[in-house]
Amino acid sequence: xxxxxxxxxxxxxxxxxxxxxxxxxxxxxxxxxxxxxxxxxxxxxxxxxxxxxxxxxxxxxxxxxxxxxxxxxxxxxxxxxxxxxxxxxxxxxxxxxxxxxxxxxxxxxxxxxxxxxxxxxxxxxxxxxxxxxxxxxxxxxxxxxxxxxxxxxxxxxxxxxxxxxxxxxxxxxxxxxxxxxxxxxxxxxxxxxxxxxxxxxxxxxxxxxxxxxxxxxxxxxxxxxxxxxxxxxxxxxxxxxxxxxxxxxxxxxxxxxxxxxxxxxxxxxxxxxxxxxxxxxxxxxxxxxxxxxxxxxxxxxxxxxxxxxxxxxxxxxxxxxxxxxxxxxx
Amino acid sequence: xxxxxxxxxxxxxxxxxxxxxxxxxxxxxxxxxxxxxxxxxxxxxxxxxxxxxxxxxxxxxxxxxxxxxxxxxxxxxxxxxxxxxxxxxxxxxxxxxxxxxxxxxxxxxxxxxxxxxxxxxxxxxxxxxxxxxxxxxxxxxxxxxxxxxxxxxxxxxxxxxxxxxxxxxxxxxxxxxxxxxxxxxxxxxxxxxxxxxxxxxxxxxxxxxxxxxxxxxxxxxxxxxxxxxxxxxxxxxxxxxxxxxxxxxxxxxxxxxxxxxxxxxxxxxxxxxxxxxxxxxxxxxxxxxxxxxxxxxxxxxxxxxxxxxxxxxxxxxxxxxxxxxxxxxx
Amino acid sequence: xxxxxxxxxxxxxxxxxxxxxxxxxxxxxxxxxxxxxxxxxxxxxxxxxxxxxxxxxxxxxxxxxxxxxxxxxxxxxxxxxxxxxxxxxxxxxxxxxxxxxxxxxxxxxxxxxxxxxxxxxxxxxxxxxxxxxxxxxxxxxxxxxxxxxxxxxxxxxxxxxxxxxxxxxxxxxxxxxxxxxxxxxxxxxxxxxxxxxxxxxxxxxxxxxxxxxxxxxxxxxxxxxxxxxxxxxxxxxxxxxxxxxxxxxxxxxxxxxxxxxxxxxxxxxxxxxxxxxxxxxxxxxxxxxxxxxxxxxxxxxxxxxxxxxxxxxxxxxxxxxxxxxxxxxx
Numbered sequence: 001x002x003x004x005x006x007x008x009x010x011x012x013x014x015x016x017x018x019x020x021x022x023x024x025x026x027x028x029x030x031x032x033x034x035x036x037x038x039x040x041x042x043x044x045x046x047x048x049x050x051x052x053x054x055x056x057x058x059x060x061x062x063x064x065x066x067x068x069x070x071x072x073x074x075x076x077x078x079x080x081x082x083x084x085x086x087x088x089x090x091x092x093x094x095x096x097x098x099x100x101x102x103x104x105x106x107x108x109x110x111x112x113x114x115x116x117x118x119x120x121x122x123x124x125x126x127x128x129x130x131x132x133x134x135x136x137x138x139x140x141x142x143x144x145x146x147x148x149x150x151x152x153x154x155x156x157x158x159x160x161x162x163x164x165x166x167x168x169x170x171x172x173x174x175x176x177x178x179x180x181x182x183x184x185x186x187x188x189x190x191x192x193x194x195x196x197x198x199x200x201x202x203x204x205x206x207x208x209x210x211x212x213x214x215x216x217x218x219x220x221x222x223x224x225x226x227x228x229x230x231x232x233x234x235x236x237x238x239x240x241x242x243x244x245x246x247x248x249x250x251x252x253x254x255x256x257x258x259x260x261x262x263x264x265x266x267x268x269x270x271x272x273x274x275x276x277x278x279x280x281x282x283x284x285x286x287x288x289x290x291x292x293x294x295x296x297x298x299x300x301x302x303x304x305x306x307x308x309x310x311x312x313x314x315x316x317x318x319x320x321x322x323x324x325x326x327x328x329x330x
Numbered sequence: 331x332x333x334x335x336x337x338x339x340x341x342x343x344x345x346x347x348x349x350x351x352x353x354x355x356x357x358x359x360x361x362x363x364x365x366x367x368x369x370x371x372x373x374x375x376x377x378x379x380x381x382x383x384x385x386x387x388x389x390x391x392x393x394x395x396x397x398x399x400x401x402x403x404x405x406x407x408x409x410x411x412x413x414x415x416x417x418x419x420x421x422x423x424x425x426x427x428x429x430x431x432x433x434x435x436x437x438x439x440x441x442x443x444x445x446x447x448x449x450x451x452x453x454x455x456x457x458x459x460x461x462x463x464x465x466x467x468x469x470x471x472x473x474x475x476x477x478x479x480x481x482x483x484x485x486x487x488x489x490x491x492x493x494x495x496x497x498x499x500x501x502x503x504x505x506x507x508x509x510x511x512x513x514x515x516x517x518x519x520x521x522x523x524x525x526x527x528x529x530x531x532x533x534x535x536x537x538x539x540x541x542x543x544x545x546x547x548x549x550x551x552x553x554x555x556x557x558x559x560x561x562x563x564x565x566x567x568x569x570x571x572x573x574x575x576x577x578x579x580x581x582x583x584x585x586x587x588x589x590x591x592x593x594x595x596x597x598x599x600x601x602x603x604x605x606x607x608x609x610x611x612x613x614x615x616x617x618x619x620x621x622x623x624x625x626x627x628x629x630x631x632x633x634x635x636x637x638x639x640x641x642x643x644x645x646x647x648x649x650x651x652x653x654x655x656x657x658x659x660x
Numbered sequence: 661x662x663x664x665x666x667x668x669x670x671x672x673x674x675x676x677x678x679x680x681x682x683x684x685x686x687x688x689x690x691x692x693x694x695x696x697x698x699x700x701x702x703x704x705x706x707x708x709x710x711x712x713x714x715x716x717x718x719x720x721x722x723x724x725x726x727x728x729x730x731x732x733x734x735x736x737x738x739x740x741x742x743x744x745x746x747x748x749x750x751x752x753x754x755x756x757x758x759x760x761x762x763x764x765x766x767x768x769x770x771x772x773x774x775x776x777x778x779x780x781x782x783x784x785x786x787x788x789x790x791x792x793x794x795x796x797x798x799x800x801x802x803x804x805x806x807x808x809x810x811x812x813x814x815x816x817x818x819x820x821x822x823x824x825x826x827x828x829x830x831x832x833x834x835x836x837x838x839x840x841x842x843x844x845x846x847x848x849x850x851x852x853x854x855x856x857x858x859x860x861x862x863x864x865x866x867x868x869x870x871x872x873x874x875x876x877x878x879x880x881x882x883x884x885x886x887x888x889x890x891x892x893x894x895x896x897x898x899x900x901x902x903x904x905x906x907x908x909x910x911x912x913x914x915x916x917x918x919x920x921x922x923x924x925x926x927x928x929x930x931x932x933x934x935x936x937x938x939x940x941x942x943x944x945x946x947x948x949x950x951x952x953x954x955x956x957x958x959x960x961x962x963x964x965x966x967x968x969x970x971x972x973x974x975x976x977x978x979x980x981x982x983x984x985x986x987x988x989x990x
Binding site: 048091 | 699719720724726949969971973974
């Protein structure tokens with residue numbers, strides 16, 4: 001590969017090129033032997049401090065980042081917002097600067113408001129302190145590591161030895177559910193269409209406004225199509241990605257009952273019959289069993305990639321921490 | 331020793347043989363020099379991931395397992411139920427499978443419902459993934475590591491150089507208090523009677539139903555006797571184990587006041603006079619001072635083994651993690 | 661230096677000598693190269709267990725101690741009071757003895773009541789177990805590591821190569837705000853006057869009773885002056901230390917509004933004009949922006965030492981853990 005890694009932050013995927021995705025996929029792939037081996041560790045980030053600043057709590061994603069960091073031999077500090085100073089008049093930037101002053105090298109940031117990781121990253125750049133920032137989910141904006149682990153899961157299925165984006169060219173991928181509120185959907189739209197896939201979004205009109213059709217950039221070689229019914233999105237699909245439904249959407253009257261949602265947009269074994277024979281189902285987890293996906297389908301290894309996604313998560317996060325942690329400052 | 335370790339999970343002690351207890355005791359004993367030394371660590375589980383899945387919170391037991399795992403050089407992931415996905419429609423098995431997919435090698439599981447660790451273990455076996463499960467307390471069923479640390483505490487007192495079960499043969503051991511709701515009592519009944527000790531249970535009828543007299547299996551060479559008064563259990567006792575009283579039992583009308591409980595079943599210096607002269611007192615902790623045990627007795631090193639029990643806990647948990655972590659898959 | 665370190669606990673600074681401060685400053689200074697290097701770690705406390713017993717929660721201070729301990733290669737156990745046994749009838753001493761029995765070598769203790777770390781330390785000495793105790797803040801009494809990091813921040817500014825107390829001799833240092841309730845103020849009064857600085861306290865009469873004028877001991881070579889107005893404390897000051905204002909003081913009618921507090925005691929760029937030209941501002945953090953210090957001043961690197969204080973915190977805590985962790989038992 002002639003391209004070298006240049007980003008010092010992982011914030012959003014909107015302007016990523018196919019070559020950048022390939023570097024991440026191949027780096028994750030290179031950690032496969034490490035994880036399969038006896039010690040499962042590399043000294044790549046020895047002595048570096050990875051700080052998880054999770055203003056919005058998440059056991060699952062934080063655990064994945066924590067394990068990835070430990071396997072790179074980094075030290076991990078977890079910020080617990082519950083017992084924090086944020087209730088004491090400190091700004092988010094003050095908190096980040098405190099961890100900077102303690103010696104953080106990489107900040108993994110999740111926040112319920114869009115733009116927070118980007119803001120912290122720009123402030124760190126302004127201060128010229130060499131701190132790297134990784135967006136672990138910002139509001140309804142982006143969740144890059146989730147989209148990258150999805151991409152890695154799909155790409156390794158298509159070519160285990162050499163996972164790369166070119167294998168996704170022309171594949172039909174349905175993304176189903178609450179697109180509007182989903183940072184997972186947004187990041188996946190950017191990455192999958194940059195990989196040349198044809199992405200079909202399906203969801204109720206209240207959760208899939210037409211503005212999504214505008215998500216096209218210079219690197220988007222794949223197509224993007226919107227459907228308010230599930231069926232056209234599934235026809236001949238190679239992959240179906242169900243999104244997690246936040247139950248609070250119902251109280252906001254954006255949705256009918258869970259039961260009706262499942263009847264109209266739930267992924268079932270029967271509905272998959274219109275897809276390609278070898279269709280696979282993804283979900284970022286945790287799944288509301290029997291809502292987004294029928295319970296039996298979720299547990300069927302013939303169709304479900306959900307466990308592989310979690311495993312890919314550790315490899316991808318190792319790759320991301322490694323790439324930014326060892327990148328030279330611009 | 332001709333017997334080798336074959337269990338890949340530690341779930342319940344009901345069918346353990348004396349030879350198996352001896353392997354655990356001797357393994358714990360072998361870590362004594364490590365813990366007394368300067369580095370206190372061995373690389374036995376380097377790179378392995380021990381996941382503490384404590385659905386029922388417990389600082390004390392979790393800390394003990396965490397320290398044991400770190401001294402075996404394992405990486406530790408803690409599952410925090412408060413900020414977890416369990417409130418989000420995920421099943422316990424989904425949670426376990428998520429940590430499996432992240433790379434957990436050993437799962438230490440505590441749950442308020444009996445049978446959860448066994449269920450997870452059987453699912454892991456069914457999936458044939460080589461994950462080992464250690465029950466850290468399931469409902470009112472069993473708490474094997476607690477009983478094993480009690481056994482180790484007693485056995486090392488009887489023979490510091492070579493702690494083994496044969497020294498317990500014929501010893502009279504009283505277990506006092508809320509037997510009905512105690513997983514600690516159940517596990518201790520199995521282990522102590524398998525070691526050949528004569529176990530005497532004492533507690534109020536509401537907390538000691540007669541069904542306990544049926545806890546006898548093929549390996550139970552010791553005797554089991556029930557008493558609804560404290561005194562006969564204490565006569566000539568070598569060891570007295572007081573159980574923790576859950577204060578919520580009172581609100582369920584299973585108990586009179588704490589004061590009356592202490593008067594009838596509390597262990598005091600005076601009451602110990604009917605025991606053997608060298609009698610020792612155990613308690614799984616934390617003690618309600620002045621309820622199960624009088625406060626001065628608890629702090630008297632002539633009688634109290636409570637601190638030794640905590641120390642034994644780290645050694646026993648190192649032994650258990652080591653034995654299952656290095657056992658070959660069957 | 662002819663003086664060697666003899667304290668096995670760090671509890672309060674009231675009787676510290678200038679020579680002892682210098683040992684801490686120079687030890688912290690010696691870790692500077694370690695922290696600037698690639699691995700950022702030394703094996704000084706390998707295998708030792710540092711237990712953070714934070715009965716009063718604090719993310720910031722606990723993170724600082726945790727990182728310091730990890731950089732000395734110690735294992736860290738965190739006590740989480742929320743899920744603890746303290747609600748279950750266990751005393752603070754029982755909790756400490758449990759962690760002792762598990763193998764804690766150093767206990768870092770924070771508690772909302774004054775005297776708790778001293779009590780635990782005296783009990784550990786009585787038990788003759790070699791455990792070291794470090795006070796991380798006890799009620800309104802002392803917070804030694806905070807005062808030592810403040811001292812280190814000032815001393816390194818005055819002489820980067822060889823920070824020591826003699827450089828503080830005759831410097832005017834203003835401490836401003838809620839002196840009455842501040843353990844940070846008390847510890848700083850002891851350390852700064854022992855270093856020969858002239859300390860000027862300023863605050864409203866309700867928060868600065870005259871009894872503070874009695875804080876003088878055998879080692880206090882500097883002076884201590886009280887002011888109920890801010891201005892005389894600032895005239896020709898070399899350093900201004902603003903204290904954090906607890907908002908609950910207002911509800912106790914000890915204070916007028918935040919706005920009025922800022923008008924009378926808030927540190928602003930304008931007010932600093934009466935100080936020395938090179939005056940610097942400190943604050944233990946987290947800052948209530950626009951209350952104790954104006955927001956722009958806080959972020960101005962020409963004046964603010966707040967970030968350096970946080971960085972100093974890790975170095976000082978490494979020094980303290982190292983000194984007590986490697987000290988011989990008396």
